[in-house]
Amino acid sequence: MGSNSRNAVPGGLTTVGAKMLVALTGIALILFVIAHMLGNLQFHLGAEALDSYAKKLKDMGPLLWVARIGLLAVFVTHIGLTLALVRRNSLARGVLASNEPQIRAAGERYVNGYAYETATTASRFMVQTGILILLFVIYHLMHFTISPDETIPYGKVHQMVQTGFEDTFTSAVYILAQLMLAAHIYHGASSCLQTLGLRTRSTKAGISKIGIIVAILVAVGNISIPVAVLAGWVPTS
Numbered sequence: 610m611g612s613n614s615r616n617a618v619p620g621g622l623t624t625v626g627a628k629m630l631v632a633l634t635g636i637a638l639i640l641f642v643i644a645h646m647l648g649n650l651q652f653h654l655g656a657e658a659l660d661s662y663a664k665k666l667k668d669m670g671p672l673l674w675v676a677r678i679g680l681l682a683v684f685v686t687h688i689g690l691t692l693a694l695v696r697r698n699s700l701a702r703g704v705l706a707s708n709e710p711q712i713r714a715a716g717e718r719y720v721n722g723y724a725y726e727t728a729t730t731a732s733r734f735m736v737q738t739g740i741l742i743l744l745f746v747i748y749h750l751m752h753f754t755i756s757p758d759e760t761i762p763y764g765k766v767h768q769m770v771q772t773g774f775e776d777t778f779t780s781a782v783y784i785l786a787q788l789m790l791a792a793h794i795y796h797g798a799s800s801c802l803q804t805l806g807l808r809t810r811s812t813k814a815g816i817s818k819i820g821i822i823v824a825i826l827v828a829v830g831n832i833s834i835p836v837a838v839l840a841g842w843v844p845t846s
Contacts, residue, residue, distance in 0.1 A: 631690045648666075
C-alpha cells in the first residue's frame with residue numbers, strides 16, 4: 610500500500626480508515642433518508658395518518674433528541690472526512706490538480722482536462738451535490754422545524770406540509786434538491802459498498818443496480834409530495 614494511504618487525515622485516522630468511516634456514515638445516512646421518506650409518504654394517507662406519525666415521534670421525548678444528535682454526528686463526520694479526503698487527493702495530484710473554482714465547479718479535477726472512462730457524472734460531482742444537499746438540509750430545517758408557519762396550529766403537520774408546498778418556489782426548491790440527492794445516492798450507495806469490500810467483479814452489476822433503484826425510489830417518493838400538493842391531489846381527511 611502506498612505512503613499516501615498510510616498518512617493520517619485529521620483525527621489521526623489513516624486514509625483507509627477515513628474512507629471506511631465515510632462509507633459507514635454514508636450507508637447510515639441513506640438508511641435515514643429512506644426511513645424519513647417512508648414516514649413522510651404518510652402525507653398521502655391524509656392528515657390523521659401524518660399527524661399521528663409526527664406525534665409518535667414527539668412522544669419519544671429525550672430519545673428523539675438522542676437520535677437527532679446521533680444523526681448530526683454522523684452527518685458532520687461524513688462531510689468532514691469527505692472534504693479531508695478530497696483535499697488529500699488534490700494534494701496527491703500535485704501540479705496536475707486544478708484549484709480554479711470555476712473548473713472544480715464543473716467537475717474537473719485536473720489542470721488540462723482528463724478523458725474519464727469509468728467515472729460517471731454523478732461521481733465527479735459528489736462534492737458539489739453534497740454541498741447543495743447540506744444547504745438544502747439547512748433550508749429544510751428552517752422551513753419546517755426551526756421557524757414553521759405560526760398561523761398553523763401546533764401538531765397539524767399535514768396542514769403545514771400542504772401549505773408549504775402550495776408555494777411554487779418552495780416546491781421547486783424541494784424537487785431540485787431531491788434530484789441532487791438522487792444523484793448523490795446513485796453513486797454513493799455503490800461507492801460505500803465498494804469501500805467496504807462488498808462490490809466485487811461478480812456483484813458489481815447488482816450493486817450498481819441497487820444504487821440506481823434506491824436513488825429513483827427516494828426521488829420519486831419525496832417528489833411525489835410537492836407534486837401532489839401542486840396538482841391538488843391531497844386527501845381531505
